[in-house]
Amino acid sequence: MAGSKTEPKIRGYKNKITTLEEEVNHLEEQIMQKDIVIEKLLKVEIKYESILGHARSIMEDLQVKKINKRGRGRGKVIDFPYKDLLESTLKFITGNDENPSIKRKLKPDEKQEGKRVRRKQESERVEQQPLHHLPDKGQLRSLEGNDLYDMMCPADKLRVEKLWSSKWREDVALMVRENLRGLDNPVLMIVCAVLEDPLFKEYLDIEVVHFYILRRKLGTLNDRQHNGDHKYLNCAYIDPFAWETVIKEYPDKEILVNKFIEKTTDNLDRLLIPMNNLGKHWTLLVFDYNTEEWNYYNSLSSNARKCIEDANKMASTVTEELNKKRLALGEKRIANIDVKPIKCPQQGSHPDCLMYTYYFMKRCSKINKEIEMNEEKLRNICHNMRQKVVEKMLETAEHGDV
Numbered sequence: 001m002a003g004s005k006t007e008p009k010i011r012g013y014k015n016k017i018t019t020l021e022e023e024v025n026h027l028e029e030q031i032m033q034k035d036i037v038i039e040k041l042l043k044v045e046i047k048y049e050s051i052l053g054h055a056r057s058i059m060e061d062l063q064v065k066k067i068n069k070r071g072r073g074r075g076k077v078i079d080f081p082y083k084d085l086l087e088s089t090l091k092f093i094t095g096n097d098e099n100p101s102i103k104r105k106l107k108p109d110e111k112q113e114g115k116r117v118r119r120k121q122e123s124e125r126v127e128q129q130p131l132h133h134l135p136d137k138g139q140l141r142s143l144e145g146n147d148l149y150d151m152m153c154p155a156d157k158l159r160v161e162k163l164w165s166s167k168w169r170e171d172v173a174l175m176v177r178e179n180l181r182g183l184d185n186p187v188l189m190i191v192c193a194v195l196e197d198p199l200f201k202e203y204l205d206i207e208v209v210h211f212y213i214l215r216r217k218l219g220t221l222n223d224r225q226h227n228g229d230h231k232y233l234n235c236a237y238i239d240p241f242a243w244e245t246v247i248k249e250y251p252d253k254e255i256l257v258n259k260f261i262e263k264t265t266d267n268l269d270r271l272l273i274p275m276n277n278l279g280k281h282w283t284l285l286v287f288d289y290n291t292e293e294w295n296y297y298n299s300l301s302s303n304a305r306k307c308i309e310d311a312n313k314m315a316s317t318v319t320e321e322l323n324k325k326r327l328a329l330g331e332k333r334i335a336n337i338d339v340k341p342i343k344c345p346q347q348g349s350h351p352d353c354l355m356y357t358y359y360f361m362k363r364c365s366k367i368n369k370e371i372e373m374n375e376e377k378l379r380n381i382c383h384n385m386r387q388k389v390v391e392k393m394l395e396t397a398e399h400g401d402v
Protein backbone atom coordinates (compact mmCIF):
# COMPACT_ATOMS: atom_id res chain seq x y z
CA MET A 1 0.00 0.00 0.00
CA ALA A 2 2.78 2.39 0.97
CA GLY A 3 4.53 1.77 -2.35
CA SER A 4 1.37 2.50 -4.33
CA LYS A 5 0.92 5.83 -2.49
CA THR A 6 4.46 7.04 -3.20
CA GLU A 7 4.46 6.16 -6.92
CA PRO A 8 2.25 9.11 -7.96
CA LYS A 9 4.49 11.47 -5.94
CA ILE A 10 7.59 10.04 -7.61
CA ARG A 11 5.99 10.46 -11.03
CA GLY A 12 5.04 14.00 -10.11
CA TYR A 13 8.59 14.79 -9.04
CA LYS A 14 9.97 13.24 -12.26
CA ASN A 15 7.58 15.35 -14.35
CA LYS A 16 8.67 18.48 -12.46
CA ILE A 17 12.34 17.55 -12.98
CA THR A 18 11.72 17.01 -16.71
CA THR A 19 9.91 20.35 -16.95
CA LEU A 20 12.73 22.12 -15.09
CA GLU A 21 15.35 20.49 -17.35
CA GLU A 22 13.45 21.70 -20.43
CA GLU A 23 13.27 25.21 -18.97
CA VAL A 24 17.01 25.12 -18.19
CA ASN A 25 17.77 24.00 -21.75
CA HIS A 26 15.57 26.76 -23.13
CA LEU A 27 17.32 29.34 -20.93
CA GLU A 28 20.73 28.06 -22.01
CA GLU A 29 19.72 28.47 -25.66
CA GLN A 30 18.57 32.04 -24.97
CA ILE A 31 21.83 32.82 -23.16
CA MET A 32 23.81 31.38 -26.08
CA GLN A 33 21.88 33.52 -28.56
CA LYS A 34 22.42 36.61 -26.41
CA ASP A 35 26.15 35.81 -26.21
CA ILE A 36 26.29 35.65 -30.01
CA VAL A 37 24.51 39.01 -30.26
CA ILE A 38 26.84 40.53 -27.65
CA GLU A 39 29.89 39.21 -29.52
CA LYS A 40 28.61 40.78 -32.75
CA LEU A 41 27.93 44.06 -30.98
CA LEU A 42 31.45 44.06 -29.53
CA LYS A 43 32.90 43.57 -33.02
CA VAL A 44 30.78 46.44 -34.31
CA GLU A 45 31.91 48.58 -31.36
CA ILE A 46 35.57 47.81 -32.09
CA LYS A 47 35.16 48.82 -35.73
CA TYR A 48 33.19 51.93 -34.72
CA GLU A 49 35.88 53.04 -32.24
CA SER A 50 38.59 52.42 -34.82
CA ILE A 51 36.81 54.43 -37.53
CA LEU A 52 35.97 57.22 -35.11
CA GLY A 53 39.52 57.41 -33.72
CA HIS A 54 41.02 57.30 -37.20
CA ALA A 55 38.68 60.05 -38.44
CA ARG A 56 39.55 62.26 -35.47
CA SER A 57 43.29 61.74 -36.00
CA ILE A 58 42.90 62.63 -39.69
CA MET A 59 41.05 65.81 -38.74
CA GLU A 60 43.87 66.81 -36.42
CA ASP A 61 46.46 66.18 -39.14
CA LEU A 62 44.57 67.87 -41.99
CA GLN A 63 45.53 71.41 -41.03
CA VAL A 64 48.26 73.40 -42.75
CA LYS A 65 50.30 75.98 -40.83
CA LYS A 66 51.28 79.19 -42.50
CA ILE A 67 54.03 81.18 -40.82
CA ASN A 68 54.38 84.92 -41.46
CA LYS A 69 57.22 85.56 -43.87
CA ARG A 70 58.61 88.31 -41.67
CA GLY A 71 59.34 85.72 -38.97
CA ARG A 72 57.28 87.24 -36.15
CA GLY A 73 56.58 83.75 -34.83
CA ARG A 74 52.79 84.02 -35.02
CA GLY A 75 51.47 81.08 -37.04
CA LYS A 76 48.12 81.23 -38.80
CA VAL A 77 46.21 77.99 -39.28
CA ILE A 78 44.35 77.58 -42.54
CA ASP A 79 41.72 74.82 -42.69
CA PHE A 80 42.44 72.02 -45.14
CA PRO A 81 39.73 71.69 -47.85
CA TYR A 82 38.62 68.24 -46.61
CA LYS A 83 37.82 69.41 -43.07
CA ASP A 84 34.12 70.09 -43.75
CA LEU A 85 33.73 66.65 -45.30
CA LEU A 86 35.42 64.94 -42.35
CA GLU A 87 33.36 66.89 -39.85
CA SER A 88 30.12 65.85 -41.53
CA THR A 89 31.40 62.24 -41.62
CA LEU A 90 32.11 62.35 -37.89
CA LYS A 91 28.65 63.76 -37.29
CA PHE A 92 27.13 60.92 -39.31
CA ILE A 93 29.18 58.26 -37.47
CA THR A 94 28.47 59.54 -33.98
CA GLY A 95 24.94 60.76 -34.58
CA ASN A 96 25.80 63.53 -32.14
CA ASP A 97 25.24 67.18 -33.02
CA GLU A 98 26.99 68.23 -29.82
CA ASN A 99 30.27 66.47 -30.68
CA PRO A 100 33.04 68.94 -29.73
CA SER A 101 34.79 68.40 -33.08
CA ILE A 102 31.66 69.54 -34.98
CA LYS A 103 31.22 73.26 -35.50
CA ARG A 104 28.08 74.76 -33.98
CA LYS A 105 25.87 77.10 -35.99
CA LEU A 106 27.05 80.67 -35.85
CA LYS A 107 24.92 83.66 -34.98
CA PRO A 108 24.59 86.45 -37.60
CA ASP A 109 27.00 88.78 -35.78
CA GLU A 110 29.52 85.94 -35.42
CA LYS A 111 29.24 85.26 -39.17
CA GLN A 112 30.00 88.91 -39.94
CA GLU A 113 33.01 88.83 -37.63
CA GLY A 114 34.20 85.59 -39.26
CA LYS A 115 33.92 87.17 -42.72
CA ARG A 116 35.91 90.20 -41.54
CA VAL A 117 38.69 87.97 -40.15
CA ARG A 118 38.80 85.89 -43.34
CA ARG A 119 39.09 89.01 -45.52
CA LYS A 120 41.96 90.21 -43.33
CA GLN A 121 43.69 86.84 -43.63
CA GLU A 122 43.17 86.88 -47.40
CA SER A 123 44.84 90.28 -47.68
CA GLU A 124 47.78 89.10 -45.56
CA ARG A 125 48.43 86.01 -47.68
CA VAL A 126 50.35 88.09 -50.22
CA GLU A 127 53.01 88.70 -47.58
CA GLN A 128 53.21 85.07 -46.54
CA GLN A 129 55.37 82.33 -47.98
CA PRO A 130 53.50 80.63 -50.86
CA LEU A 131 52.16 77.12 -50.25
CA HIS A 132 51.76 74.42 -52.88
CA HIS A 133 48.56 75.21 -54.77
CA LEU A 134 45.55 73.43 -53.30
CA PRO A 135 42.67 72.84 -55.75
CA ASP A 136 39.01 73.17 -54.85
CA LYS A 137 37.27 70.26 -53.14
CA GLY A 138 36.22 68.53 -56.36
CA GLN A 139 38.77 69.28 -59.04
CA LEU A 140 41.89 67.19 -59.66
CA ARG A 141 45.06 69.19 -60.18
CA SER A 142 46.32 70.01 -63.64
CA LEU A 143 49.04 67.64 -64.91
CA GLU A 144 50.65 70.29 -67.09
CA GLY A 145 54.41 70.33 -66.40
CA ASN A 146 54.22 67.41 -63.94
CA ASP A 147 57.57 65.62 -64.30
CA LEU A 148 56.32 62.21 -63.10
CA TYR A 149 53.43 62.33 -65.56
CA ASP A 150 55.81 63.36 -68.35
CA MET A 151 58.00 60.29 -67.60
CA MET A 152 55.10 57.84 -68.10
CA CYS A 153 54.70 55.70 -71.18
CA PRO A 154 51.84 56.60 -73.59
CA ALA A 155 49.58 53.83 -72.25
CA ASP A 156 49.89 55.07 -68.66
CA LYS A 157 49.44 58.67 -69.72
CA LEU A 158 46.20 57.62 -71.42
CA ARG A 159 45.02 55.94 -68.20
CA VAL A 160 45.78 59.09 -66.21
CA GLU A 161 44.00 61.34 -68.71
CA LYS A 162 40.96 59.05 -68.74
CA LEU A 163 40.73 59.11 -64.94
CA TRP A 164 41.37 62.86 -64.68
CA SER A 165 38.70 63.67 -67.29
CA SER A 166 35.96 61.51 -65.72
CA LYS A 167 36.52 61.67 -61.94
CA TRP A 168 36.46 64.12 -59.04
CA ARG A 169 38.81 64.12 -56.05
CA GLU A 170 36.42 62.22 -53.79
CA ASP A 171 35.32 59.69 -56.44
CA VAL A 172 36.47 56.09 -55.93
CA ALA A 173 39.41 55.32 -58.22
CA LEU A 174 39.74 51.63 -57.40
CA MET A 175 38.37 48.93 -55.10
CA VAL A 176 40.07 45.57 -54.51
CA ARG A 177 39.68 42.77 -51.99
CA GLU A 178 42.79 42.91 -49.80
CA ASN A 179 42.32 40.60 -46.76
CA LEU A 180 45.21 42.20 -44.85
CA ARG A 181 43.51 43.14 -41.62
CA GLY A 182 41.29 40.14 -40.89
CA LEU A 183 38.11 42.14 -41.48
CA ASP A 184 34.75 40.58 -42.37
CA ASN A 185 34.56 42.41 -45.71
CA PRO A 186 38.17 43.14 -46.65
CA VAL A 187 37.81 45.71 -49.42
CA LEU A 188 40.52 48.29 -50.08
CA MET A 189 39.02 51.50 -51.46
CA ILE A 190 41.15 54.35 -52.82
CA VAL A 191 39.72 57.68 -53.94
CA CYS A 192 41.24 59.83 -56.67
CA ALA A 193 42.70 62.35 -54.20
CA VAL A 194 44.81 59.56 -52.68
CA LEU A 195 46.01 58.48 -56.10
CA GLU A 196 46.80 62.09 -56.99
CA ASP A 197 49.21 62.66 -54.07
CA PRO A 198 52.15 60.55 -55.39
CA LEU A 199 52.19 62.50 -58.67
CA PHE A 200 52.52 65.82 -56.84
CA LYS A 201 55.15 64.64 -54.31
CA GLU A 202 52.77 65.00 -51.36
CA TYR A 203 52.74 62.98 -48.14
CA LEU A 204 50.87 59.77 -48.91
CA ASP A 205 47.70 58.33 -47.43
CA ILE A 206 47.72 55.13 -45.37
CA GLU A 207 45.59 53.39 -48.02
CA VAL A 208 48.55 53.67 -50.41
CA VAL A 209 50.54 51.66 -47.84
CA HIS A 210 47.84 48.98 -47.80
CA PHE A 211 47.98 48.83 -51.60
CA TYR A 212 51.76 48.43 -51.64
CA ILE A 213 51.71 45.74 -48.94
CA LEU A 214 49.07 43.86 -50.91
CA ARG A 215 51.35 43.91 -53.96
CA ARG A 216 54.27 42.63 -51.86
CA LYS A 217 52.14 39.79 -50.48
CA LEU A 218 50.89 38.77 -53.92
CA GLY A 219 54.42 38.95 -55.34
CA THR A 220 55.62 36.54 -52.65
CA LEU A 221 52.63 34.26 -53.19
CA ASN A 222 53.29 34.04 -56.95
CA ASP A 223 57.00 33.45 -56.31
CA ARG A 224 56.28 30.58 -53.87
CA GLN A 225 54.00 28.83 -56.35
CA HIS A 226 56.92 28.19 -58.71
CA ASN A 227 59.46 25.43 -58.18
CA GLY A 228 63.18 26.14 -58.05
CA ASP A 229 64.96 29.18 -56.67
CA HIS A 230 62.81 31.82 -55.02
CA LYS A 231 63.31 35.59 -55.11
CA TYR A 232 61.27 36.38 -52.01
CA LEU A 233 61.48 35.42 -48.36
CA ASN A 234 58.35 34.22 -46.61
CA CYS A 235 57.18 37.43 -44.92
CA ALA A 236 54.18 38.64 -42.94
CA TYR A 237 53.11 42.31 -42.87
CA ILE A 238 51.44 43.89 -39.86
CA ASP A 239 48.77 46.47 -40.67
CA PRO A 240 50.29 50.00 -40.90
CA PHE A 241 47.54 51.26 -38.56
CA ALA A 242 48.62 48.76 -35.86
CA TRP A 243 51.20 51.08 -34.32
CA GLU A 244 48.55 53.75 -33.75
CA THR A 245 46.32 51.20 -31.99
CA VAL A 246 49.25 50.38 -29.68
CA ILE A 247 50.28 53.95 -28.81
CA LYS A 248 46.67 55.19 -28.41
CA GLU A 249 45.37 51.95 -26.88
CA TYR A 250 42.57 51.52 -29.42
CA PRO A 251 40.43 48.35 -29.17
CA ASP A 252 41.55 47.34 -32.68
CA LYS A 253 44.93 46.32 -31.22
CA GLU A 254 43.28 42.99 -30.34
CA ILE A 255 42.67 42.33 -34.06
CA LEU A 256 45.60 44.09 -35.73
CA VAL A 257 48.33 42.81 -33.39
CA ASN A 258 47.22 40.04 -31.00
CA LYS A 259 45.00 38.04 -33.37
CA PHE A 260 47.31 38.71 -36.31
CA ILE A 261 50.32 37.17 -34.52
CA GLU A 262 48.19 34.27 -33.31
CA LYS A 263 47.19 33.43 -36.91
CA THR A 264 50.65 33.76 -38.52
CA THR A 265 52.16 30.62 -39.99
CA ASP A 266 55.13 28.84 -38.39
CA ASN A 267 57.46 29.00 -41.42
CA LEU A 268 58.00 32.76 -41.63
CA ASP A 269 61.37 34.36 -42.33
CA ARG A 270 60.53 37.95 -41.42
CA LEU A 271 57.80 40.09 -39.92
CA LEU A 272 57.57 43.60 -41.45
CA ILE A 273 55.90 46.46 -39.55
CA PRO A 274 55.51 49.87 -41.25
CA MET A 275 55.16 52.58 -38.56
CA ASN A 276 53.87 56.14 -38.80
CA ASN A 277 55.93 57.98 -36.17
CA LEU A 278 54.68 61.31 -34.81
CA GLY A 279 51.79 61.11 -37.27
CA LYS A 280 53.96 62.28 -40.18
CA HIS A 281 57.05 60.10 -40.70
CA TRP A 282 57.11 56.50 -41.97
CA THR A 283 59.73 53.97 -40.87
CA LEU A 284 60.09 50.18 -41.00
CA LEU A 285 60.53 47.74 -38.11
CA VAL A 286 61.56 44.18 -39.03
CA PHE A 287 61.74 41.00 -36.95
CA ASP A 288 64.01 38.24 -38.31
CA TYR A 289 62.72 34.83 -37.24
CA ASN A 290 66.00 33.12 -38.08
CA THR A 291 68.27 35.35 -35.98
CA GLU A 292 65.53 36.50 -33.55
CA GLU A 293 66.68 40.10 -34.00
CA TRP A 294 64.74 43.36 -34.36
CA ASN A 295 66.07 45.70 -37.08
CA TYR A 296 64.89 49.26 -37.68
CA TYR A 297 65.07 51.35 -40.88
CA ASN A 298 64.69 55.13 -40.63
CA SER A 299 65.43 57.50 -43.52
CA LEU A 300 65.43 60.63 -41.34
CA SER A 301 68.00 60.80 -38.55
CA SER A 302 66.79 64.15 -37.18
CA ASN A 303 64.04 62.40 -35.20
CA ALA A 304 65.96 59.19 -34.54
CA ARG A 305 65.67 59.23 -30.74
CA LYS A 306 61.86 59.43 -30.64
CA CYS A 307 61.51 56.92 -33.47
CA ILE A 308 63.73 54.39 -31.68
CA GLU A 309 61.62 54.76 -28.53
CA ASP A 310 58.49 54.03 -30.61
CA ALA A 311 60.16 51.08 -32.32
CA ASN A 312 61.20 49.56 -28.97
CA LYS A 313 57.65 49.89 -27.65
CA MET A 314 56.21 48.23 -30.75
CA ALA A 315 58.85 45.48 -30.66
CA SER A 316 58.05 44.81 -26.99
CA THR A 317 54.30 44.59 -27.71
CA VAL A 318 54.75 42.22 -30.66
CA THR A 319 57.38 40.09 -28.86
CA GLU A 320 54.94 39.59 -25.98
CA GLU A 321 52.37 38.16 -28.42
CA LEU A 322 55.01 36.05 -30.20
CA ASN A 323 56.08 34.57 -26.86
CA LYS A 324 52.46 33.74 -25.97
CA LYS A 325 52.21 31.78 -29.19
CA ARG A 326 55.55 30.05 -28.59
CA LEU A 327 54.55 29.15 -25.04
CA ALA A 328 51.37 27.49 -26.34
CA LEU A 329 53.47 25.48 -28.83
CA GLY A 330 56.08 24.57 -26.20
CA GLU A 331 58.82 26.53 -27.97
CA LYS A 332 61.63 28.69 -26.60
CA ARG A 333 60.79 32.31 -25.74
CA ILE A 334 62.31 35.26 -27.62
CA ALA A 335 64.64 36.92 -25.15
CA ASN A 336 65.98 39.82 -27.24
CA ILE A 337 63.69 42.82 -27.70
CA ASP A 338 66.38 45.46 -28.24
CA VAL A 339 65.87 47.20 -31.58
CA LYS A 340 68.97 47.62 -33.74
CA PRO A 341 69.01 50.76 -35.94
CA ILE A 342 70.25 49.87 -39.42
CA LYS A 343 72.48 52.40 -41.15
CA CYS A 344 70.68 53.54 -44.27
CA PRO A 345 70.74 56.53 -46.68
CA GLN A 346 68.80 59.64 -45.67
CA GLN A 347 65.93 61.15 -47.63
CA GLY A 348 66.89 64.80 -47.25
CA SER A 349 64.17 67.46 -47.24
CA HIS A 350 61.80 65.71 -49.65
CA PRO A 351 58.56 64.16 -48.29
CA ASP A 352 59.63 60.72 -49.52
CA CYS A 353 59.75 58.81 -46.21
CA LEU A 354 57.02 56.43 -47.38
CA MET A 355 58.86 55.76 -50.65
CA TYR A 356 62.00 54.92 -48.64
CA THR A 357 59.91 52.65 -46.42
CA TYR A 358 58.57 50.93 -49.55
CA TYR A 359 62.13 50.44 -50.76
CA PHE A 360 63.24 48.99 -47.40
CA MET A 361 60.20 46.68 -47.44
CA LYS A 362 61.04 45.41 -50.90
CA ARG A 363 64.70 44.78 -50.03
CA CYS A 364 63.88 43.12 -46.70
CA SER A 365 61.38 40.80 -48.38
CA LYS A 366 63.88 39.60 -51.00
CA ILE A 367 66.58 36.96 -50.64
CA ASN A 368 70.17 38.28 -50.42
CA LYS A 369 69.32 41.86 -51.41
CA GLU A 370 71.35 44.65 -49.86
CA ILE A 371 70.22 48.27 -49.49
CA GLU A 372 71.60 50.81 -51.94
CA MET A 373 73.90 53.00 -49.80
CA ASN A 374 74.52 55.76 -52.35
CA GLU A 375 72.16 58.55 -51.26
CA GLU A 376 71.82 60.14 -54.69
CA LYS A 377 71.04 56.82 -56.41
CA LEU A 378 68.51 55.83 -53.75
CA ARG A 379 66.87 59.26 -53.91
CA ASN A 380 66.32 58.77 -57.65
CA ILE A 381 65.01 55.23 -57.08
CA CYS A 382 62.49 56.42 -54.49
CA HIS A 383 61.49 59.38 -56.65
CA ASN A 384 60.72 57.02 -59.55
CA MET A 385 58.82 54.67 -57.23
CA ARG A 386 56.10 57.32 -56.93
CA GLN A 387 55.50 57.02 -60.66
CA LYS A 388 55.43 53.21 -60.48
CA VAL A 389 52.95 53.18 -57.57
CA VAL A 390 50.60 55.43 -59.57
CA GLU A 391 50.99 53.23 -62.66
CA LYS A 392 50.12 50.08 -60.70
CA MET A 393 47.09 51.76 -59.11
CA LEU A 394 45.93 52.92 -62.54
CA GLU A 395 46.29 49.38 -63.93
CA THR A 396 44.24 48.09 -61.00
CA ALA A 397 41.58 50.75 -61.57
CA GLU A 398 41.32 49.68 -65.21
CA HIS A 399 41.52 45.88 -64.90
CA GLY A 400 40.49 45.24 -61.29
CA ASP A 401 43.56 43.06 -60.60
CA VAL A 402 46.42 44.07 -58.27
